[in-house]
Amino acid sequence: MLSHKAKYALKALLFLAQQDENHISRTIEIAEAANIPKKFLEQILLDLKRGHYVGSKQGKFGGYYLLKSKNDITLADIHRLFDGAIALLPCASLNFYEPCSDCTSESECLLRHGLMTIRDETLKAMQGITISSLVKK
Amino acid sequence: MLSHKAKYALKALLFLAQQDENHISRTIEIAEAANIPKKFLEQILLDLKRGHYVGSKQGKFGGYYLLKSKNDITLADIHRLFDGAIALLPCASLNFYEPCSDCTSESECLLRHGLMTIRDETLKAMQGITISSLVKK
DNA sequence: ACTAATTCTATAAAAATAGTAGAGTTAATG
DNA sequence: CATTAACTCTACTATTTTTATAGAATTAGT
Secondary structure (H helix, E strand, O other): OOOHHHHHHHHHHHHHHOOOOOOOEOHHHHHHHHOOOHHHHHHHHHHHHHOOOEEEEOOOOOEEEEOOOHHHOEHHHHHHHHHOOOOOOHHHOOOOOOOOOOOOOHHHOHHHHHHHHHHHHHHHHHHOOEHHHHHHO | OOOHHHHHHHHHHHHHHOOOOOOOEOHHHHHHHHOOOHHHHHHHHHHHHHOOOEEEEOOOOOEEEEOOOHHHOEHHHHHHHHHOOOOOOHHHOOOOOOOOOOOOOHHHOHHHHHHHHHHHHHHHHHHOOEHHHHHHO
């Protein structure tokens, strides 16, 4: 399941993607349009900025805008940024690999292989969903 | 990601699946073989029992055994039993549907459709992984 | 009766999540 | 250059979920 953060991030990105090119949106606008607590959204937008998904303009008449193309922001990206690994266990993860503390031998682990299969399929599916594809629905 | 409970449940089921037909395994055996805290495993086995995945025999020489066929226990089943919805948001879930509190109109939600696509693909993949298929690896 | 196992309920400790507060910084404008 | 309106940053708090643990009750074989 997605955390609220990830969900809010997606909703914010969808909002930004629907604005005119070069338009700058204030946090409060996004918060009200997408029904997100404003102070919470501030943090989320900063995270999106640090991930180079959005850009910002400071000061009066400042705000946020999409930095990457709608086509280049996938569900997988946002999941990883806010919720971490896409794999079902850290030992099966590409980007967030960690051995299981209860695992005696990873190579003999019966679970890991199956979970890596799932990861590959889920990842492929999630990389197929972009902000652009969502807006078009 | 899977919770420890779900991971431990899978490991316990894998252990049971590898025993001889009609063999009964004590909790302590499973716990030691799979490196799971015994008292925690007790709860998990009870949940698996309530889900009709394992059966138990009480009293001296009691223990647990697989009730369903290895082929009929899927990763999707265990995920749902311990970690709930497979969908990324409750509003996109088949078995754990709930509307989002922040959603003003579900029919106009741009996220939901994409998440239902992901759910269908993930679910299909997870239903393809059975205890039996894991043991064979 | 004794022993060894599951069953059940309650509790506790730790971690993660969700959200809030408030001071600081930046930039436009008159 | 003061004012205003925006983003930025750090810290904190409250809640919920997760991960167990404790201990009494029940069951059944010998």
